[in-house]
Amino acid sequence: MSKHQDFRKGVKKVYHLMMLLFSLFIIAGSVLFYYMVNPNFLTFTDDTENYIAVEEIDEDLIENGVHVRTGFVDAEGLMTVINNCTNCHSSKLVTQNRMSKERWNATIKWMQETQGLWELGGNQEIIVNYLVTNYPVVDKGRRENLTNIEWYDLEN
Amino acid sequence: MKRRDFVKKATLSSLATIIGAEIVFGSNMLEGYNPLALQDPDPFKMFNKNKEMIVLNDKPWNIEAQAHLLDDIITPNSKMFIRNNGLIPEGIDVKSWTLTIDGESVKKQKTYTLAELKSKFQQHTYQLTLECGGNGRSEFNPPAKGNQWTVGAVHCATWTGVRLRDVLEDAGIKKDAVYIGYHSTDIHLSRNPEKEPISRGAPMIKSLQDETLLAFKMNGKDIPLVHGYPLRLVAGGWPASVSGKWVNRISIRNKIHDGTKMTGTAYRVPCEPVAPGEKVKDEDMCIIESMPVKSLITYPKSGATIKKGAPLKIRGHAWAGELKVSKMEYSIDFGATWKECSIEKPVNRLAWQHFSASVDFPKKGYYEVWAKATDTQNIAQPMLLPGWNPKGYLNNACHRIAVKVK
Numbered sequence: 001m002s003k004h005q006d007f008r009k010g011v012k013k014v015y016h017l018m019m020l021l022f023s024l025f026i027i028a029g030s031v032l033f034y035y036m037v038n039p040n041f042l043t044f045t046d047d048t049e050n051y052i053a054v055e056e057i058d059e060d061l062i063e064n065g066v067h068v069r070t071g072f073v074d075a076e077g078l079m080t081v082i083n084n085c086t087n088c089h090s091s092k093l094v095t096q097n098r099m100s101k102e103r104w105n106a107t108i109k110w111m112q113e114t115q116g117l118w119e120l121g122g123n124q125e126i127i128v129n130y131l132v133t134n135y136p137v138v139d140k141g142r143r144e145n146l147t148n149i150e151w152y153d154l155e156n
Numbered sequence: 157m158k159r160r161d162f163v164k165k166a167t168l169s170s171l172a173t174i175i176g177a178e179i180v181f182g183s184n185m186l187e188g189y190n191p192l193a194l195q196d197p198d199p200f201k202m203f204n205k206n207k208e209m210i211v212l213n214d215k216p217w218n219i220e221a222q223a224h225l226l227d228d229i230i231t232p233n234s235k236m237f238i239r240n241n242g243l244i245p246e247g248i249d250v251k252s253w254t255l256t257i258d259g260e261s262v263k264k265q266k267t268y269t270l271a272e273l274k275s276k277f278q279q280h281t282y283q284l285t286l287e288c289g290g291n292g293r294s295e296f297n298p299p300a301k302g303n304q305w306t307v308g309a310v311h312c313a314t315w316t317g318v319r320l321r322d323v324l325e326d327a328g329i330k331k332d333a334v335y336i337g338y339h340s341t342d343i344h345l346s347r348n349p350e351k352e353p354i355s356r357g358a359p360m361i362k363s364l365q366d367e368t369l370l371a372f373k374m375n376g377k378d379i380p381l382v383h384g385y386p387l388r389l390v391a392g393g394w395p396a397s398v399s400g401k402w403v404n405r406i407s408i409r410n411k412i413h414d415g416t417k418m419t420g421t422a423y424r425v426p427c428e429p430v431a432p433g434e435k436v437k438d439e440d441m442c443i444i445e446s447m448p449v450k451s452l453i454t455y456p457k458s459g460a461t462i463k464k465g466a467p468l469k470i471r472g473h474a475w476a477g478e479l480k481v482s483k484m485e486y487s488i489d490f491g492a493t494w495k496e497c498s499i500e501k502p503v504n505r506l507a508w509q510h511f512s513a514s515v516d517f518p519k520k521g522y523y524e525v526w527a528k529a530t531d532t533q534n535i536a537q538p539m540l541l542p543g544w545n546p547k548g549y550l551n552n553a554c555h556r557i558a559v560k561v562k
Contacts, residue, residue, distance in 0.1 A: 088345045090215035096304040107301060116346040140297040142540045146458065146524065149558045154460040156468045 071095055077130030080123050088115065098137045104128045199238075203382045206234045212303045216240035216345060216353075217382065221308030223555060224457035226473070229510060230283060231311035233380050239288050239309065240382070241417065242353025243343040245402050250386050255323070255370070259337070259407030263328025270386060273370065276326070277318035282367045283507040284392030285312045285475040286399055287447050289423050292551025295541055298433045300548025307452060307555060312473065312508040315390045317371030320406070321364045329360075329408055336363045337413030338389050338400035355415025356423065357407075358391055358398050362445070367392055367506050370403070392506030393477040395423055395444050395549075418443070425545040432544035441546075446477030449537055450552040451484065451511070451529040458557035467514040468525075468559065474499065475508040476531035483530040484511040488523050488559075491539050497527075517561045526556040 061068040070091035072078055085094055099107065105128060111117035120127065197214055200207055208225055212218045219238040226235060256267045268276070288309035293300050324336070337357035344351035362368060369390045372379065379385045384401030391398045397417065407413070417423060424441035451474035462468055474481040480502060485494040497513035517523060530536040537554045 088215075090213050092211070092213045093215075093303070096212060097301055098299045099301060100298075103301070116348060116351075137298060140295065140299075142297070143553065144295065146556065146558050149459045151459045151461050151560065152457075154456055154462050154468075156460075156462040156466045 073134040075130060075134050077126045080126045081130050084118075084120060084123060084127060088117070094131070095135065098135055099131070100137060101128055101132050104131050203238060204234055204380065205238075209235070209237075210306075210308065212305070216242055217244070218303045220305055221311070222457075223307050223452050223454055223472075223557070225454075226308065226310070226452060227454035227471075230375065231313050232375065233313075233383070236311040236313060236383065237288065237305075237309045238382050239303075239396060240342070240353075241397075242345055243347075244382060245341040245343065248341070248381070248386065248402075253386055254404065255387060256405045257324060257327040257408065258405065260410040261330040261333035261408040263330055266327040268323070270372065273318055273323065273387075274372065277322045279316060279318055280366070280369065281314060281316040281373075282369065282392070282504050283312055283314045283502075284367060284369075284390055285310065285506060285508045286390070286392060286396040287450070287475070289395030289397060289444055289447070289549045290547070292553065293548035295551055295553065296544060296548040297541070298544075300546065302548060309396075310450075310452070310475075312475070314375050315369055315371040315388075316373035316376070317369040317388075317390070319366065320368045320370050320389065321366075323370060324363065324406075324408060327408075330410070332410045333360050333408050334411055335359050335409045335413045337407045337409055337415045337418070338403045339405035339407070339415070340400050340402040341404055342402055352416045354397060354400070354417045355413070356397050356400065356418050357409070357413040357415065358394065359412075359445075362391055362394065362398075365391075367504070393446055393475075395447060397423055412443070421547050423549065424547070425543075425549055429543050430545070434544075436546055444549060446479070447475075448542070448550055448552040449476040449479070449481060449529050449531040449535060450474070450555075451481070451527045451537065452555050453525060453527050453557050456557065456559075460557070461560045461562055462517075464517070464520050464561050467516050469512065469514055470497075470525060470527075470557075471510065471512040472527060472555075473508040473510055474527075474529035476529065478506070479531040479533060480505075481509050481529045482532045482534075483536075484509075485528045485530075486513055486515065487526045487528070488515060488517065490524065491526065494528065517559070520561050523559045523561065524556045525559055526554045528554050 059069055062074045065074050067074055067078060070082055070086060072081060072091055072095065108117065108120065108124060199205060199211055199214070199217060199219060200209070205219060206225055209219050209221055212220060217238050217240045221235050221237055228235065250270060253270050254267050255273060256265065258265045288305060290302055291305045291309035292307060293302060294304040294306050335357050337355055339352065339355050342353050344353050371388050371390045372386055374380065374383060379388055387403050389400040389403050420438050421441050423444050425444060426436045427440055427442040430436055451472060453470055453472040455471045470486065474484055481499060484497040484499040486497055487494045495513070497511040499511040500509050502509050515525060526539065528537050537552050539554050541551060541553050
């Protein structure tokens with residue numbers, strides 16, 4: 001009987017040992033898995049505000065008549081302009097400028113001759129019309145008034 | 157898993173997809189650091205710029221200061237304008253960086269490592285004014301094509317390096333040398349490796365000046381990447397495009413350098429004055445050399461409302477290309493009367509000069525304080541726009557600030 005009891009004790013011991021090993025394995029495994037998913041948790045840094053959540057922006061979102069991603073005015077020809085005029089340079093280079101039809105055409109020719117712009121075909125008229133309509137030349141005279149002054153109090 | 161961590165992880169893997177390679181140690185990337193390959197759109201963090209700087213263009217990067225940001229005597233990096241023609245070079249390795257002197261008029265083509273440049277030649281430090289040729293373009297009428305700079309495309313930092321002259325002479329300059337042209341490692345917007353975004357230069361007389369440097373330090377530190385790390389040509393007083401960034405080759409030419417933006421209408425103005433909007437043939441356009449006399453009121457910021465009775469202290473900087481500023485004046489009555497400001501001597505040739513004045517206002521109301529500098533050849537800044545030119549260069553019209561007295 002005692003021999004049988006000894007055997008049972010032995011089995012229990014082995015069983016407990018195996019359970020312990022198994023639990024350790026599970027714990028180590030989960031730690032490693034967590035590390036794999038989030039490699040940063042072992043780096044003890046204050047990560048508050050380290051990263052700004054990336055907001056998803058709808059590529060074609062239009063708000064208040066402006067195409068949000070590029071800043072272009074939403075009007076006839078918008079997508080043709082986006083597709084042809086924002087591959088090499090920023091849309092900001094377009095919206096900063098004010099030119100006549102003739103000068104936009106000359107600028108397009110210059111970009112084709114020196115900057116690798118492709119032939120625009122029928123799109124050229126659509127693009128130039130969009131630009132002169134939505135970004136017209138304004139006569140500024142020989143010197144403009146100061147505008148957009150932000151007034152503030154100054155101790156003199 | 158925290159949302160932030162998830163977003164970061166997701167961002168890293170999408171970055172990897174875009175770049176086409178895994179970002180090793182990506183998870184240890186520093187806050188504020190963005191892989192250059194993306195030309196990330198937070199320029200203020202990426203370039204260490206003041207939040208009040210104005211982004212004119214993000215591909216290529218073009219960013220300008222505002223007048224009140226330029227109040228420092230020596231402009232710090234955070235307030236220096238950025239003017240790029242192409243994309244910022246990628247994967248710069250300082251250890252293998254070399255500078256080659258070649259061209260038709262070099263006696264013997266030579267290549268130097270950065271370490272050789274630093275040890276072989278004597279080093280010099282100068283404070284040098286660099287102004288974009290198109291600074292002030294936004295005011296031209298009819299408008300001129302290009303980045304619409306207002307007043308902030310100018311800075312005066314301290315540059316340390318070796319004299320271009322010493323390096324050119326070490327390689328040997330033939331008697332027929334006319335011009336130097338620089339070549340750089342920046343990338344054309346089309347990513348066509350055959351095209352150079354910009355390759356300008358200067359005549360020998362400018363190239364051989366004491367103050368024309370091959371610089372490797374700005375304000376005592378390595379030059380920031382966006383300003384030309386690890387080697388920049390610096391030629392104060394001339395359009396800043398002469399001061400080529402990321403320079404790895406300089407050609408001594410036996411003719412006027414014909415690199416990108418040297419020919420056609422780039423950095424050129426009509427040889428003879430033209431009416432606003434007039435067409436000018438390429439052959440009638442002449443290369444800009446020294447920049448004209450100019451000044452900026454950097455304190456106070458435009459829009460100050462002050463109390464009647466006490467004077468208003470104003471200050472700023474003035475510069476005159478190759479020349480010095482001999483007189484500085486201000487007017488509060490749109491040029492009807494002018495009063496003199498005190499003006500300091502430049503710390504060295506081609507450095508800007510500092511002026512200050514104490515302004516009294518006769519009664520309450522709206523005023524504009526206009527500033528006018530005069531150079532040593534007695535040429536002053538115009539109050540109206542100077543001669544119209546097709547590309548909108550060289551606007552040195554007087555700067556002004558608005559003031560209200562209550």
